[in-house]
Amino acid sequence: MGLPQDTATPPAHRKTQPTTMTTTTSTSRRRSHRVMCLSILLSMLVVIAAEMPAKLQQNPCESKINCHECIQTQSCAWCMKDDYGDRPRCFQHSSPQICPEEFVWNPDTSETILINKNLTLAKSAEAWAAGQFVSGGSYQRSYHQQSSASSSSSAAYGAQYGGAAAASAAAAAGEIVQIKPQRVNLKLRINQIHNLHVSYSQAEDYPVDLYYLMDLSKSMEDDKEKLSALGDKLSETMKRITSNFRLGFGSFVDKVLMPYVSTIPKKLEHPCDNCKAPYGYRNHMPLSNNTDIFSNEVKEAAVSGNLDAPEGGFDAIMQAIACRQQVGWREQARRLLVFSTDAGFHYAGDGKLGGVIAPNDGECHLNSQGMYTHSIIQDYPSISQINQKVKQNAINIIFAVTQSQHSIYQKLSSHIEGSSSAILSNDSSNVVDLVLQEYRKISSSVEMKDNATDEVKITYFSSCLTGGAEIKTSKCGGLKVGDKVSFTAQIQVTKCPLNPRDWKQVIQIYPVGINESMVIDLEMLCSCPCEHPGSTGYEEHSTKCSNHGTYMCGICECDDQHFGNTCECSNSDGHLSKDKPSSCRADNTTLHDCNGLGTCLCGKCLCNKRDNPEEIISGKFCECENFSCERNKNDLCSNHGDCVCGRCICHSGWEGSSCNCLSSKDTCYPPNGGPICSDHGVCECGVCKCNSTDEGRYSGRYCEKCPTCSGRCHELKDCVQCQMYHTGVLKNENDCATNCTTFTPVGVEKVKIDEELDEQLCVFFDEDDCKFTFKYAEVGGILKVHAQEQTECPPKIFMLGIVLGVIAAIVLVGLAILMLWKLLTTIHDRREFARFEKERMNAKWDTGENPIYKQATSTFKNPMYAGK
Ligand SMILES: *[C@@H]1O[C@H](CO)[C@@H](O)[C@H](O)[C@H]1NC(C)=O
Ligand SMILES: *[C@@H]1O[C@H](CO)[C@@H](O)[C@H](O)[C@H]1NC(C)=O
Ligand SMILES: *[C@@H]1O[C@H](CO)[C@@H](O)[C@H](O)[C@H]1NC(C)=O
Ligand SMILES: *[C@@H]1O[C@H](CO)[C@@H](O)[C@H](O)[C@H]1NC(C)=O
Ligand SMILES: *[C@@H]1O[C@H](CO)[C@@H](O)[C@H](O)[C@H]1NC(C)=O
Ligand SMILES: *[C@@H]1O[C@H](CO)[C@@H](O)[C@H](O)[C@H]1NC(C)=O
Ligand SMILES: *[C@@H]1O[C@H](CO)[C@@H](O)[C@H](O)[C@H]1NC(C)=O
Ligand SMILES: *[C@@H]1O[C@H](CO)[C@@H](O)[C@H](O)[C@H]1NC(C)=O
Ligand SMILES: *[C@@H]1O[C@H](CO)[C@@H](O)[C@H](O)[C@H]1NC(C)=O
Numbered sequence: 001m002g003l004p005q006d007t008a009t010p011p012a013h014r015k016t017q018p019t020t021m022t023t024t025t026s027t028s029r030r031r032s033h034r035v036m037c038l039s040i041l042l043s044m045l046v047v048i049a050a051e052m053p054a055k056l057q058q059n060p061c062e063s064k065i066n067c068h069e070c071i072q073t074q075s076c077a078w079c080m081k082d083d084y085g086d087r088p089r090c091f092q093h094s095s096p097q098i099c100p101e102e103f104v105w106n107p108d109t110s111e112t113i114l115i116n117k118n119l120t121l122a123k124s125a126e127a128w129a130a131g132q133f134v135s136g137g138s139y140q141r142s143y144h145q146q147s148s149a150s151s152s153s154s155a156a157y158g159a160q161y162g163g164a165a166a167a168s169a170a171a172a173a174g175e176i177v178q179i180k181p182q183r184v185n186l187k188l189r190i191n192q193i194h195n196l197h198v199s200y201s202q203a204e205d206y207p208v209d210l211y212y213l214m215d216l217s218k219s220m221e222d223d224k225e226k227l228s229a230l231g232d233k234l235s236e237t238m239k240r241i242t243s244n245f246r247l248g249f250g251s252f253v254d255k256v257l258m259p260y261v262s263t264i265p266k267k268l269e270h271p272c273d274n275c276k277a278p279y280g281y282r283n284h285m286p287l288s289n290n291t292d293i294f295s296n297e298v299k300e301a302a303v304s305g306n307l308d309a310p311e312g313g314f315d316a317i318m319q320a321i322a323c324r325q326q327v328g329w330r331e332q333a334r335r336l337l338v339f340s341t342d343a344g345f346h347y348a349g350d351g352k353l354g355g356v357i358a359p360n361d362g363e364c365h366l367n368s369q370g371m372y373t374h375s376i377i378q379d380y381p382s383i384s385q386i387n388q389k390v391k392q393n394a395i396n397i398i399f400a401v402t403q404s405q406h407s408i409y410q411k412l413s414s415h416i417e418g419s420s421s422a423i424l425s426n427d428s429s430n431v432v433d434l435v436l437q438e439y440r441k442i443s444s445s446v447e448m449k450d451n452a453t454d455e456v457k458i459t460y461f462s463s464c465l466t467g468g469a470e471i472k473t474s475k476c477g478g479l480k481v482g483d484k485v486s487f488t489a490q491i492q493v494t495k496c497p498l499n500p501r502d503w504k505q506v507i508q509i510y511p512v513g514i515n516e517s518m519v520i521d522l523e524m525l526c527s528c529p530c531e532h533p534g535s536t537g538y539e540e541h542s543t544k545c546s547n548h549g550t551y552m553c554g555i556c557e558c559d560d561q562h563f564g565n566t567c568e569c570s571n572s573d574g575h576l577s578k579d580k581p582s583s584c585r586a587d588n589t590t591l592h593d594c595n596g597l598g599t600c601l602c603g604k605c606l607c608n609k610r611d612n613p614e615e616i617i618s619g620k621f622c623e624c625e626n627f628s629c630e631r632n633k634n635d636l637c638s639n640h641g642d643c644v645c646g647r648c649i650c651h652s653g654w655e656g657s658s659c660n661c662l663s664s665k666d667t668c669y670p671p672n673g674g675p676i677c678s679d680h681g682v683c684e685c686g687v688c689k690c691n692s693t694d695e696g697r698y699s700g701r702y703c704e705k706c707p708t709c710s711g712r713c714h715e716l717k718d719c720v721q722c723q724m725y726h727t728g729v730l731k732n733e734n735d736c737a738t739n740c741t742t743f744t745p746v747g748v749e750k751v752k753i754d755e756e757l758d759e760q761l762c763v764f765f766d767e768d769d770c771k772f773t774f775k776y777a778e779v780g781g782i783l784k785v786h787a788q789e790q791t792e793c794p795p796k797i798f799m800l801g802i803v804l805g806v807i808a809a810i811v812l813v814g815l816a817i818l819m820l821w822k823l824l825t826t827i828h829d830r831r832e833f834a835r836f837e838k839e840r841m842n843a844k845w846d847t848g849e850n851p852i853y854k855q856a857t858s859t860f861k862n863p864m865y866a867g868k
Helices: 008-015 016-021 024-049 067-071 125-150 155-166 218-241 265-269 292-300 311-323 350-354 383-393 403-413 431-443 571-578 715-726 731-738 800-843
Strands: 077-078 090-092 110-115 185-189 193-201 208-215 245-252 279-288 334-341 395-402 420-424 446-450 456-462 482-491 504-511 518-525 549-552 555-558 599-602 604-607 641-646 645-650 682-683 687-690 746-748 760-765 771-779 782-788
Touching: 067 077, 067 090, 110 395, 185 193, 185 482, 193 446, 208 279, 208 292, 208 311, 218 245, 218 279, 218 292, 218 334, 218 431, 245 292, 245 311, 265 760, 279 292, 311 334, 311 383, 334 431, 383 395, 395 403, 395 431, 403 420, 403 599, 456 504, 482 518, 555 682, 715 731, 715 760, 715 782
Parallel strands: 185 518, 208 245, 208 334, 334 395, 395 420, 746 782
Antiparallel strands: 077 090, 110 185, 193 482, 245 279, 446 504, 456 482, 504 518, 549 555, 599 604, 641 645, 682 687, 760 771, 771 782
């Protein structure tokens, strides 16, 4: 188990040696201070601990088995004393301890400010100008060297601009400081939050470099003329802001390839009327304080033409940024790159259309004329490449584009740090206002950024200019020159990187768009010095470790073949133990060592560790665990008990297999008194479990209700009857007196039920069919009965009269029907007889003739025959 070894920390090693520790004054002072704090803390803790239940004192340290794991846990310290017994060496430093102070390793977060120059608040323009004079020549020289390699005409170019070119390094005399402190050394423990204070102030008369990068395709011709006319005004306006202003000019068209520009030979020379040959990018005028020549340079730059709509602006941006020397960016200046166009842009991948596949390398490729030489060799850069370059060089790009392109450049600017976009009128007439406005916007706000890796979390807080409480923000706006803003950078290392080399990092915190930063030399306290060879007590193949391991920090780090506290076990032992009657099995009925929940090591069970440190397997044979007890709503033992060996041991006041029940039965007694669960159920878990009988089910919180039961009506009936009405089975006075002793009914005129009092209504009929009604209720266990004073008897009925009446009615109805029938038949008969009589009278047949006889001859007469 090779420990990560960091040989680059010898000073830290020495700290572990007790002797050196005491001699280091700063350490010992800190330590004595700590001892004082500790004693105060201890006394407080004793008081608190007395009141606190023992289970609250859970300790995350104790499970850490080596020094580096220990100190990577917050508030834990390691004891490296040699003979320390079986006590956990990793302990909470705030708790009482046995380990002598000189053996405790508990590194503290520490911050040392290495460079802390004062912010430049006063005007320093003169000093700066002087510094520039001194170093002005160096640029000239280097520019010459570079250019002579590529072209012979370099001399003329260099001579023209060299005098006005940039200073290479900030001269010591006039250094401007806008962020403080500049360098900090930080030692941080894992998960410990450290607050670092950073101040920012914008220096007065801070130098400004403005490079105007212009699209010179045909459509921009009028813009060019306008810019040329406005050149002087632009520099004048900017010079009012800073006396230290420099202006430069570059232009671009597109790659000279199909389909970006026409490659017909004639078109290559003159793509349009009054046009010059197309080109990728050209640096016409490096940044210079000689702003008078700007207008002229712009005027002289030739317009060219291309074919497709998007232009090769990205190539130009990349070159303008990458060619720091040729363009002449100063190291200490606000750098503005104004990008003006009326068209879209090509980006990485578009080069394939013209057969260019080599990716952009982000390097400078300018010849002595300031022409981009790799235009047709390399693809366009990607947005992220540009963003990276912009970040490295702290450049603020201002996209000055026409209305139609604004939305796309606005989106683009959100992907490029410190950039912004603004609308340019179609003839560039508002360019001066635009630059001024954007400059103000840029310089009036500050945003803090950093290049920390994933393991380091930096959060910024600031109250900006309000002076109030700090809020979480990395950006402040509305700043004026000289305003000082303070940021608090909250730094936290969330985990140790796997690679020990990453334990030391250099992190930069910088204001966006300014080439100044606070550099943090961060050392993550991920390992203990005592774990490195050469420290006191470090011993390889130590006899303390049975010659099978390295002794360090008071413990053994065994080699691959051995284990155990003193590396006394060898891997092969474990296998051997399988054959002999295993001491890792509870009896001969189990087939698995350590119940299958651990490994048998050196005849002892080493129980498995669970991912969750709360879950512990224990016992001589790993037969116990404390995580599989009964659960109630996913809470182990309902959180009212301890899980011991698979069973819940309930805290007092709780019971049940999952400790989910209150032991007290108080909640089962009806509030009005009376027996537990009204005698109709049993109290389980603090809740009444009601009986259900043949009569019905009891319900209610105290089983006091039973809508379907007859209740005690029957039981009470006889007594009510005898006591109230002197009737019923106990009619006899003596019986009544002896058998009815529990209650005396109270007479009421009318029985009414009050639901709230749980009164029950009983209604019965006595022998005389008289209804009697009473109600009862149990109040506080005492039966209260109210009965109606008078029974309600039905009126007597004359039964014989009814019977006779019914018989008479039936006979009468029958007679009536008979008479009606007789009447109807008589009438019918009369009518039939009358008709017969009439027919008989009418019959006129010969008495001698058979009325059925018909003559055999028939006589026919023609009605038309008139004569005889
Ligand atoms: C920085 O400023 C403080 C007070 O503003 C002053 O006491 C100190 O001397 C200054 N330090 C330097 C290096 O100028
Ligand atoms: C530009 O700076 C140079 C020195 O770097 C100086 O000689 C010259 O006078 C300055 N020109 C203007 C116009 O300020
Ligand atoms: C930023 O300034 C430092 C010196 O302060 C210099 O070394 C570095 O090159 C500058 N970076 C850029 C991109 O100009
Ligand atoms: C600018 O555009 C407007 C309409 O959008 C047009 O009327 C005007 O002539 C254009 N100006 C120039 C100089 O092209
Ligand atoms: C942050 O930037 C500084 C300066 O550029 C560099 O030295 C350092 O390595 C960077 N840190 C990380 C973590 O990238
Ligand atoms: C287990 O051990 C008991 C005595 O301890 C013995 O009587 C029994 O036969 C053994 N069973 C097996 C399967 O070995
Ligand atoms: C199991 O036991 C360990 C050690 O005693 C304890 O830290 C942990 O909280 C217990 N887990 C549960 C679920 O009780
Ligand atoms: C009804 O509840 C009582 C407790 O009040 C209990 O003694 C009895 O056994 C129960 N009867 C039935 C049938 O469950
Ligand atoms: C009333 O009580 C007497 C004596 O206590 C008993 O003999 C008799 O059976 C009882 N009557 C009824 C109806 O319970």
